[in-house]
Amino acid sequence: MDELPVVVIGAGPQGLAAAAHLAERGVDVVVLERGEGPAAAVSEWGHVRLFSAWPELTDAAARRLLESTGWSAPTSGCPTGAEWVNEYLAPLAGVLREQVRYATTVTGIARQGRDKVVDGGRKSQPFIVHAVDRDGNEFRLGARAVIDASGTWGLPNPAGSDGFPALGESTASASISYRIPDDVSELAGAHVVVVGAGHSATHAVLRLGELTRRSPGTQVTWLLRRGSATNVFGGGLGDELPERAALGSRARKMIDEGLVNLVTGFRVAEISQEDEALTVIAEDGREVAGVAHVFALTGFRPDTEMLRELRISLDPALDAVAGIAAEIDPNIHSCGSVGATGARELAQPEQGFFIVGVKSYGRAPTFLAMTGYEQVRSVTAQIAGDHEAAARNELVLPDTGVCGGSGDFDDNAGSCCAAPAPALVQIGLRPVAVG
The missing domain is CATH 3.50.50.60 (FAD/NAD(P)-binding domain)
Structure with missing residues (x-):
């Protein structure tokens, strides 16, 4: 299985950062992005200015990779989404080049030859990623590990207060x-x-x-x-x-x-x-x-349809990764005191599969880019076998000033x-x- 690549789903901020960390460690990686270019979801809200400043919006491994090409990291100000893409995410994708495949929609992930029910030999089988290219051609890609950084942008919550569309919402x-x-x-x-x-x-x-x-x-x-x-x-x-x-x-x-x-x-x-x-x-x-x-x-909610043949553990209230749900539950706090959410907390029953980025937070609204960068730093270290680095906590979050x-x-x-x-x-x- 070590001869197979790690497949990252989504070429957004966390997906590209994961690819940078894996490339730095010499691990073969393939990024599958459904959009026509890098950070396609961010580009759709390119007119919005982020409230995080540049130092919180770039990943350490990505900076090292980019700086080797002569790129200089922006150091001040809060960019718009479009500026984030143009000045950082697109150049990063450009350095990764053929490792990123665009206009590719992942339709499912499974263990080779085994659906969700089968126990026998499950852990010894590689992952199989089912996907469709821009021409509608279906294909399968083997993977030693899979990182789902596909986000939640495609599934906004409705106006209806009970989680379903309000009466007449679809008609209007x-x-x-x-x-x-x-x-x-x-x-x-x-x-x-x-x-x-x-x-x-x-x-x-x-x-x-x-x-x-x-x-x-x-x-x-x-x-x-x-x-x-x-x-x-x-x-x-x-x-x-x-x-x-x-x-x-x-x-x-x-x-x-x-x-x-x-x-x-x-x-x-x-x-x-x-x-x-x-x-x-x-x-x-x-x-x-x-x-x-x-x-x-x-808000938004995660689309888990492509994960239906994997054994995953999500919180029943937030649809977040179960291991981090208590830290991010908005019913409990919004204090900016969220602890590290690394490989240990993000681990799934399906060994070698991780959900990172905003999708890991499910419906919780408190996600910051720097949290996602810490997630992928830890997860990629775990995949590469560097368990000491995976266990470290390098996350320091800014306080929100709101407690409750x-x-x-x-x-x-x-x-x-x-x-x-x-x-x-x-x-x-x-x-x-x-x-």
Whole structure:
């Protein structure tokens, strides 16, 4: 089996970093990417500025590989997704060259000659990766180990609060988006709804709030499922990533200025459509009417269909790798105190198979690029037989400045550290103090 390559699925930040680590260790690697170029998913949100700075966005082995070609690492500022691709990820893929195969969709992974049920001789068999190329031709590729870094970009969560599409959501799909918008000028003068409480939703709210400032007839309503907005605005001065803190501060300011109407405890049950207008209806019967467009930015979930013939262990609540679920569960904390998530924590019942990157976090929203780089450093060391390096913890995460999980989902309880400060929230056009 040692003569077979390690197959990495996905040529995004973690997939390319894994390939760099394996190449540095002299391990044969093949990266399979469904997009037409490197980091295809990142390119789709290239207009969005990251809140991590350049030093947190490049991997050590990748830097060493690139620097051998005369490349210099950017040292300051927070790039957009497009800049991340153009100045780092695309050059890295260029150095790896033929080790990366584009327009290749992985359809399944299994042990050779054995489905999920069979025990006999399982560990001694190589992995077989089933894939389809750009021309629709099916092929199989043997592998000594497989690293799934395929991400979650292709499977956004719906607007419906119970995890399924709301009634009418599919019918109204032409007026619903699941990605952060770029140019929102065509929505000037319209009523726009944003559903979600994470950074993607905040990005969208900021773009739409600026549109309201330019076009006063525009109305933006921000719907939160949770009962309090306390943690939505981030940790402020306590956040060690200034750009992340700035997101929340800017969003709070727009609400205070009346540019955005924030509604809490609103769990979408139905989206009805009459002519061109939508009405968003909550589980408790409240309605937001006269809506032209909805941005449902409620996170993503991993697609595990291609893993159905492997024995894997995922957390039943988060769909995250079981070994790291307790560290990242947003119901428990959001403190930025996540421990190392290396080969030991990421190990699966199927020896030699690892899920890394944002996909390893399942539905948890707290992933940072540097966490993924530490994952692949440890996992690739384990695959290469360097168990001492695999066991090391080289991860230091910046604090979020927020302590507390989503215990405030049904009430106004907030931080696990201290009582939350009151926040001024606008419901409709009437200011209401909560907290």
